[in-house]
Amino acid sequence: MLSRLQHVLRSVSDGLSAYKDNPDPLAMLSNTVALVIAGNQPFYPLYLHAIVGFAAWPAWLTLLTMPLFAAVPAVARRHPLAGRMMLPVVGVANGVLAVKLIGVDTAVELFLLPCVLLATLLFRPTEKLAMAVVVVCPFAAYLMIDPLVGRPLAVYSAAEYRSIIGMHAFSVASLFALIGFVFPSQTAVDNRR
Structure with a gap:
């Protein structure tokens, strides 16, 4: 039983590694x-x-963007620049959706910050126009969230808001840590492409 489970987990891991390879x-x-x-x-x-x-x-409606995140490697396989542009843009869409669902008072718009970081890290010096287009998205979303999304679908107590804000701050910090962990600390990426 244990060896079968290990085999299944290894197969899933190998499949994900092959899917993300580029x-x-x-x-x-x-x-x-x-x-x-x-x-x-x-x-x-x-x-x-x-x-x-x-x-x-x-x-639960934030799961609508899950297939879009999962599709980034498929898009990047056919067009690497489009795949790289897609990640922060989908992140912004997810953030705006979350604001509509649970409200600005939950500080869920903090998730726009990793989108800004990704929009600046995922591009080479020769791709400044693509970077500019993508980096504008989280800033535009932040500036337009309040007037565009209207009232959230849920409202919480003051204590619940404090707990949710803490969860969001921890989650955003975790995303920053992930990004820092997977991106090279030295210039390992060829910037001449």
Whole structure:
């Protein structure tokens, strides 16, 4: 039984490694971050449910963006630049959706910060236009969130908001740590492409 489980886990791991593989090192890094986010997305509503109970139901709708995160490696396989651009843009879309679902008062817009970081790290010096297009997205979303999304689908107590804000701050810090961990600390990425 244990060896069968190990075999299944090894097969899944090998399949994910092959799926995220890309000859473009920046696309490979983008793919890794995208797959970690996609794999963790189902836990977000569960964490929120642990804090606020059934009132967390709108958070389940954030799973609508999970297939988009999971598709980043497939897009990057055909067009590495498009795949790299896709990750922060999908992150922004996910953040805006989350604001609509659970509100600005939860500080869920903090998830736009890793999108800014990714939008600056995923591009080479020769790709400044692509970088500019992508980096504008989280800033534009932040500036337009309040007037565009309207009232959230859920409202919480002051104590629940404090707990949710703490969870979001920890989650964003974890994303920054992940990004720092997977991106090279020395210039290992060929910037001449």
